[in-house]
Amino acid sequence: DIQMTQSPSSLSASVGDRVSITCRASQDISNYLAWFQQRPGKVPQLLIYAASTLQSGVPSRFSGSGSGTDFTLTISSLQPEDVATYYCQKYDNAPLTFGGGTRVEIK
Amino acid sequence: QVQLVQSGAEVKKPGALVKLSCKASGHTFTTSYIHWVRQAPGHGLEWVGVSNPTYTTAYSQSFQGRVTVTRDTATSTVYMELRRLRSDDTAVYYCASGLGSIAVYWGQGTLVTVSS
Numbered sequence: 001d002i003q004m005t006q007s008p009s010s011l012s013a014s015v016g017d018r019v020s021i022t023c024r025a026s027q028d029i030s031n032y033l034a035w036f037q038q039r040p041g042k043v044p045q046l047l048i049y050a051a052s053t054l055q056s057g058v059p060s061r062f063s064g065s066g067s068g069t070d071f072t073l074t075i076s077s078l079q080p081e082d083v084a085t086y087y088c089q090k091y092d093n094a095p096l097t098f099g100g101g102t103r104v105e106i107k
Numbered sequence: 108q109v110q111l112v113q114s115g116a117e118v119k120k121p122g123a124l125v126k127l128s129c130k131a132s133g134h135t136f137t138t139s140y141i142h143w144v145r146q147a148p149g150h151g152l153e154w155v156g157v158s159n160p161t162y163t164t165a166y167s168q169s170f171q172g173r174v175t176v177t178r179d180t181a182t183s184t185v186y187m188e189l190r191r192l193r194s195d196d197t198a199v200y201y202c203a204s205g206l207g208s209i210a211v212y213w214g215q216g217t218l219v220t221v222s223s
Binding site: 001034036038043044045046049055085087089091094095096097098099100101 | 142144151152153154156157165166167168201203205206207208209210211213214215216
């Protein structure tokens, strides 16, 4: 099975900072990658699919890039409401594995 | 407006089985993938399995034959049965659906507690 590895596992940044999270697949998954945000105590929400397509209603400060095995989620200007754990997920074939998550906090 | 409404919390003993439901509305159920994802307390998201529109299913090997997902088109409901429950199956179980195999819409989650 393909493994999904996220880094870092947590980060702390100031409001307004540019933040990047990396997700690496153990094999080529083309662009079959989604990013989810899970705020504390809440249900996960889709942010990005097809590696770089912003889901409707998601603020434009979120962006995704990459293909093949290396992907990045970027928040261009961190806001207080972005405090959450972020997960990548492959969806090319089963199993649809999630990355381990990256917890984002405000410094 | 797509909605996924899940059944209520469950408390089970080790070795028992649990069957959760997820009722969908607001989209074409017959063409929808319905996934199950779980989250143990303080842990990340774990994909459990999926029911495809063609009535085929796929599961995470982590469950080693303990899980079955079925769908009832007449009631737009998908079920997940997990057998031989263990304490580490304690988790919130989510159903999710949406754009092809992408989990756009999520249910509210069902807490399953396994305890003797």
